[in-house]
Amino acid sequence: MKKYPKALTIAGSDSGGGAGIQADLKTFSALGCYGMSAITAVTAQNTLGVSAVHPVPPAVVETQINDVLSDIGADAIKIGMLHSAPTVLAVANALEPYPNIPMVLDPVLASSSGRTLIDEEGKIALVEKLAPQITLLTPNLPEAEILLSRNVEEQKDMEGAVGALLERLPCQAILLKGGHLEGQQLMDIFMERGKAPLRFYAKKTDTPNKHGTGCTLSSAVAAYLAKGFSLEDSVKHGHAYLQEAIEAGKDYVTGKGHGPVNHFFGPEKLGEKA
Ligand SMILES: Nc1ncnc2c1ncn2[C@@H]1O[C@H](COP(=O)(O)OP(=O)(O)OP(=O)(O)O)[C@@H](O)[C@H]1O
Ligand SMILES: Cc1ncc(CO)c(N)n1
Structure with missing residues (x-):
């Protein structure tokens, strides 16, 4: 009997x-997973x-999750925009019967353009009710x-911040993303509870197309978890x-502002003629 690696995203829809x-669904597909969604x-x-x-x-959010998990099941779950406390609680409730599914939470608190994507009570519920899972x-x-109520302004502050986040939030591990800092070398820092931090470096690509980088990263980690990789290897x-x-998306023009990354740079490259 053949089975796909299956990944569920619980997140908001971006019409763009x-x-x-x-x-999330593009990332799951590009990485060979069967993608499902609860909007x-x-x-x-x-x-x-x-x-x-x-x-x-x-x-309705809770019912989407129940219907997917009770029938098809998921090998990993990515959670993105949750918008408000009642939605956070509905998601926490629906996921409670599934403690063995690995879950990646991208705590979408605001869009890159500054628009708030979750309310204040939602933030508290996210930390208290959802983070333990x-x-x-x-x-x-x-x-x-926002989660630490203090500034994190330089790469050298990031290790202290990731440790403080693990003390404050009851999740198993944190990947703190440094994409918003100045400088040509970017760093993300990953720490599992009780282990030493690991740093992931990248050369900053000169591109206007960075919309959805956070969503893509968290779904890619979820996709690798669904395929059975360890947490460290998935990150x-x-x-x-x-x-x-x-890199593959940097020269494309999509819209007048911040375009997407190119999820399909594999054998079937998006944008290439047959
Ligand atoms: N110009 C760039 N070149 C290469 N990597 C980048 C660039 N900008 C961000 N990244 C990487 O993209 C990932 C997302 O980082 P970032 O801190 O921008 O997250 P985010 O703000 O949640 O994303 P989003 O803009 O989708 O909300 C990180 O791994 C970061 O290092
Ligand atoms: C729906 C949605 N989720 C997440 C983000 C953050 O990139 C966004 N802009 N829109």
Whole structure:
């Protein structure tokens, strides 16, 4: 009997196709996983920003998750935009019966253009109710600052920050992303509870197409977890996949603002004529 590696994303829809559910499903597909989705909110957005957010009722979010997991099942789950406390609680509730599925939570607190994508009570519920079920949390620096209530301004502050996040949040591991810092060499730092931190370096690519990098990275890690890799190897391979997708997408023009990365740089390259 053949079985696909299966990955579920619980996230918001990005009408522009570069972030959210759309980026997650592209990433799962590019990495050879069967992708499924539970949509938490419909956003109207494009490469210039988010213009509207319409939440899906929490009970409908919970039912999407129940229906997928009780029938098809998932080998890994990625969680993105949750929008509000009732949605966070509905997701925590629906996932509680599945403690053995690895879960990656990208704590989407605001869009890159600054629009808030979760409310204050949602943040508290995320830390208190959902984090205990999470294998890997993937905050960017502004999100880490919100979660820690202190500034993280340089690469040398990141190791202290990742340790402090692990003390404050009951998840198993953290990947703190340094993509928002100045400088030509970027660093992400990964730490599993009780282990030494690991650093992942990347040369900063000169590109306008960075929309959805966070979504793509967390889904790539989830895809590798679904395929049976260890957490450390999934982070390593997920980071490498994103770097290739950023590089492969840098010369394309999509919209007037921040375009997407190129998820399909493999054998069937997006944009190439047959
Ligand atoms: N210009 C770049 N070149 C190469 N890698 C980058 C670049 N910008 C960001 N990255 C990488 O992309 C990943 C996402 O980092 P970032 O800190 O931008 O997350 P994010 O803010 O959550 O993303 P998003 O903009 O999708 O919300 C990290 O691995 C980071 O190192
Ligand atoms: C739906 C959605 N999720 C996440 C992000 C963050 O990139 C976004 N802009 N939109």
